[in-house]
Amino acid sequence: MNRRFPIKSIRFPLLMKQLCFSVLLVITLFFLIGLLTSTTSNRWTSDTVSNWTKRMEANTFFHLLAMENTALQIQFSDVFELPGTKTVLQMLTSMKPDDPISLFGSELPGIGMYQQWQATASEEIGHMELAYESPPPLDDIIKDREAVMDEESPAYDPSNPERNLTTGKKNVVFIYNTHNYESFFPHLPGVTDPNLAQHKEVNITKASDRFAQALQANGIGAQVDQTDTMLALKKKGWEYPQSYRASRDIVKEALATNKDIQYVFDLHRDSMRRDITTVTIDGVDYAKIMIVIGKENPNYKKNAAFGATLHKLLEKDYPGLSRNVLPKEGKQTNGVFNQDLFDHAIIIEIGGVDNTLEEIYRTVDILADIFSDYYWEAEKVNKETEQ
Numbered sequence: 009m010n011r012r013f014p015i016k017s018i019r020f021p022l023l024m025k026q027l028c029f030s031v032l033l034v035i036t037l038f039f040l041i042g043l044l045t046s047t048t049s050n051r052w053t054s055d056t057v058s059n060w061t062k063r064m065e066a067n068t069f070f071h072l073l074a075m076e077n078t079a080l081q082i083q084f085s086d087v088f089e090l091p092g093t094k095t096v097l098q099m100l101t102s103m104k105p106d107d108p109i110s111l112f113g114s115e116l117p118g119i120g121m122y123q124q125w126q127a128t129a130s131e132e133i134g135h136m137e138l139a140y141e142s143p144p145p146l147d148d149i150i151k152d153r154e155a156v157m158d159e160e161s162p163a164y165d166p167s168n169p170e171r172n173l174t175t176g177k178k179n180v181v182f183i184y185n186t187h188n189y190e191s192f193f194p195h196l197p198g199v200t201d202p203n204l205a206q207h208k209e210v211n212i213t214k215a216s217d218r219f220a221q222a223l224q225a226n227g228i229g230a231q232v233d234q235t236d237t238m239l240a241l242k243k244k245g246w247e248y249p250q251s252y253r254a255s256r257d258i259v260k261e262a263l264a265t266n267k268d269i270q271y272v273f274d275l276h277r278d279s280m281r282r283d284i285t286t287v288t289i290d291g292v293d294y295a296k297i298m299i300v301i302g303k304e305n306p307n308y309k310k311n312a313a314f315g316a317t318l319h320k321l322l323e324k325d326y327p328g329l330s331r332n333v334l335p336k337e338g339k340q341t342n343g344v345f346n347q348d349l350f351d352h353a354i355i356i357e358i359g360g361v362d363n364t365l366e367e368i369y370r371t372v373d374i375l376a377d378i379f380s381d382y383y384w385e386a387e388k389v390n391k392e393t394e395q
Contacts, residue, residue, distance in 0.1 A: 143248040144203050150238050155195050155210040161369050164222045167377040173384055174227035178268040180383075181223055183216045183275065184233035186255040186346075190277045194364045202279040205361045208236070215358055215368050216275050222376030228383055231266065233258050252342050259346045259353075271314075271383075272353035274345065276300075277368075278360040285360030286367065287328040295359025295367040297322065297375065298331040304343030308335070310351040318354075321378050329374065 143149070191207040199205055213234075220230040240254045241247065255274070263269055278285055278298060285296050299315040301308065315333045322330040337343040347353040356375070359368050 146238065146241055146246075146248050148204060149189055149206045149248060150208065150242060151206075153199065153207055154197055155191070155207045156197060157195065157210060158364070158366060161366055164218065164225055164373050164376070166222070166225045166380075168226070168381070171227060171380075171384070173387075175229040175268075177229065179229040179231040179266060180268050180270040181220075181228060181230040182233070182259070182262050182266070182269045182272045183220055183230060184235070184255060184258055184262075184273075185211075185213050185216055185276070186237055186251050186274050187276055188213050188236060189238045191361075192277065192359070192363055192365065192368075193361050202281075202361045205279075206238075208238075210365075212275055212277050212358070214365055215277075215372050218369050218372045219273070219275065219376055222373055223380065226376060226380035226384075228380055229268075231262065231269075233262065252344070252346055256346050256349070259349050263349060269350070270352060272347075272350045274353070274355045276355060276357045277363070278357045280360045282360065282362035284331075285363055289326060289328070292370065293367050294326075294329055294374070295363040295371045296331050297329060297371060298357040299333045300345070300355035300357060301333060301335045302343050302345040302347045303335045303337035305345075305348035307347055307351040307353065311347050311354055314352050315354045317382065318379065321382060322374070325378065326374055329371065 189206040189208060189211050191205050191211040193199060193205055195210045196205060196207060216232050220232045223230040235255075235258050237251060237254050237258070238248075241250060244254065246254060259272065262272075287294050287296050299319055301312045301315050312333065312335060319330045319333050336345075345353075345355055347355075358371055358375075
């Protein structure tokens with residue numbers, strides 16, 4: 009009988025310790041989830057939590073784990089104070105001490121999206137500024153919807169009308185739309201779901217046509233693909249996630265039939281809301297630009313360099329118009345975007361679901377002016393180099 013009392017005295021504190029730890033862990037998880045998903049103007053984001061945890065020592069995480077599993081305390085007690093414990097912890101548990109999302113991202117539905125954001129966002133782009141799209145079935149995307157158009161927009165007015173330069177009959181720019189049905193709330197009465205902001209005619213292809221017209225006004229020949237990618241998906245029996253597979257043949261054919269192509273643009277619109285996709289410059293609203301680069305292809309560095317140059321040029325003359333360059337990779341994205349086919353190929357997301365075509369056109373006109381200056385300066389340098 010006397011032997012049982014020491015055993016109980018040992019087990020009771022241990023059970024209480026484990027219970028307290030479990031309660032503390034649940035409270036912490038709910039606290040972190042609240043911080044990450046808060047919609048207040050002064051919300052904390054995963055950036056805030058990540059920066060906070062970076063200041064914590066890795067042995068803190070070991071200690072928390074050891075409280076739950078005494079075997080760890082016995083086996084790795086000598087490791088706690090050694091340099092490189094962060095690496096050891098990651099090898100043992102697949103958790104990153106400076107990435108709190110890795111502690112529970114695989115266990116809670118929806119939290120995994122933050123892992124994708126952390127892998128792709130640049131230092132200047134907050135994680136909450138990145139859209140996590142959940143496209144509906146293709147039949148819902150291509151469904152007929154009512155659309156309204158405002159009065160005809162003003163014609164494009166080039167910023168440098170005195171430029172007497174031309175590519176002649178050469179179409180050196182190729183423009184296409186992988187997600188060609190992407191549309192805008194102001195033109196879709198009754199539509200409130202960003203994933204359903206789709207229309208077969210009033211959509212992002214309007215921006216592509218405007219971009220080509222503006223480039224041609226600056227003497228740069230541009231070819232716009234008119235393929236209905238969504239309808240092509242339907243005919244092939246594919247779904248929306250296979251969009252880039254469908255548009256890949258479009259790019260390949262263009263490159264094979266037109267050897268003059270020097271730049272490839274895939275235009276999209278974002279799914280984020282107006283406060284993120286709109287900027288006011290001199291009292292006028294413009295749709296912001298996001299440049300997207302796939303990291304999982306051999307042309308990544310050249311495409312990223314081109315995108316970074318455009319971003320800097322836009323920021324120089326129109327601060328705030330560009331949301332920066334976003335490199336993307338990982339399981340929850342494409343990561344290639346057909347950019348492996350050419351070394352000056354980028355995605356440009358113009359505006360979001362709340363922007364009007366008028367705002368989109370204003371931005372497209374600026375993009376055309378900036379790119380035209382860049383293009384003709386590059387041509388000048390090339391000619392001087394050849395001489």
